[in-house]
Amino acid sequence: MISLATYNVENLFDRPAILNLKDQAAINQRLAQVAELQNLIDKDSYSAADKARIKALDNELSRFIEIQEDVGKLFTGRGNNRRVTASGRGDWIGGIQFLRANFSDQQRLNTAAMIKQINADILCLVEVEGNQALRSFNAELLNYRYKQHLSIDSPNDPRGIDLGLYLRTPTLGRIQTNAFDKKAGKGIFSRDCLEIECQLPSGESLFLLLNHFKSKMNNSPESDTRRKGQAARVAEIVAQRYAGTIDYYAVVGDFNDTPDSGPISPLATSPHIRDVFDVVNQPANDRWTYFYRGQFNQIDYVMVSPALAAKVRGVEVLRQGMPVAADKPELGITPLPGITGHSTAASDHGAxxxxxxL
Structure with a gap:
């Protein structure tokens, strides 16, 4: 018997300050401003209005980002005298860097306590800083609980919220990234669809397709379209590379949408995978993995192949590390010791x- 889990840890040691705001609407607003700033600084030619807006956004976002100038200058002067002097993108080389906020010792301990509570042989992680963070966290807070780890730095997202994996008894086999997949000349994945072979002690292999889909961003049609394109590409990969040729595979991760949503429909209707909640007939009111503005929703998933579905012996959502466990005692969820709310929570997600x- 082995255990497989997926968990959006929302980083291990530190997190982009812009993502550490308490309210998701405020995060979305700031990210929209960053996107606007990125579009402006990428222009071939800056108008007077562009320059004024670049300066205004740079000031407004100063707690969250800095513009790194590697060659040439976008700005000259300091303080009130700081102004855009570049005439366009060709005058300088550089980009937007996200400032990071360190977690408190208590937050790190709570994240470690939650990972220990999950106690999975194969732990799929969403939003990790990278391989060094996985290595250090395993050594410093998990007492080398896991024998192997993996993270690939996605070229699609510079914020340090990559996909990761911890393995206790299985070992790593084949690895394939799909971060560079394109459709109509545009990148498909916000991070990646990371394919990983886990070689089990039995000699069999379990293949994982680890994902973190595009966020909702105020439920914009553009984000819905992007998310549906990601789901469709994952369904296509499953059909082309796994269905009918490989027995044990699972699509896992944070899909940032609900099972009945349009964007997730390519996976929800695929004949090649089933949500584990459906496999075990989990009650509808006990499938939620995320709480926001009074809504309990499932946005995290483990979807398994038909052969793997036959091997499922139990499914559980662990919510003890969520802020809602402390904020709403009427739910009957006992939070882990040390979790008192948002500022000390292990993550906003359940595992x-x-x-x-197997």
């Missing part, structure tokens, strides 16, 4: 753990 007879 899904699946027991497999």
């Amino acid at each position: 899904i753990r699946v027991k497999l007879d």
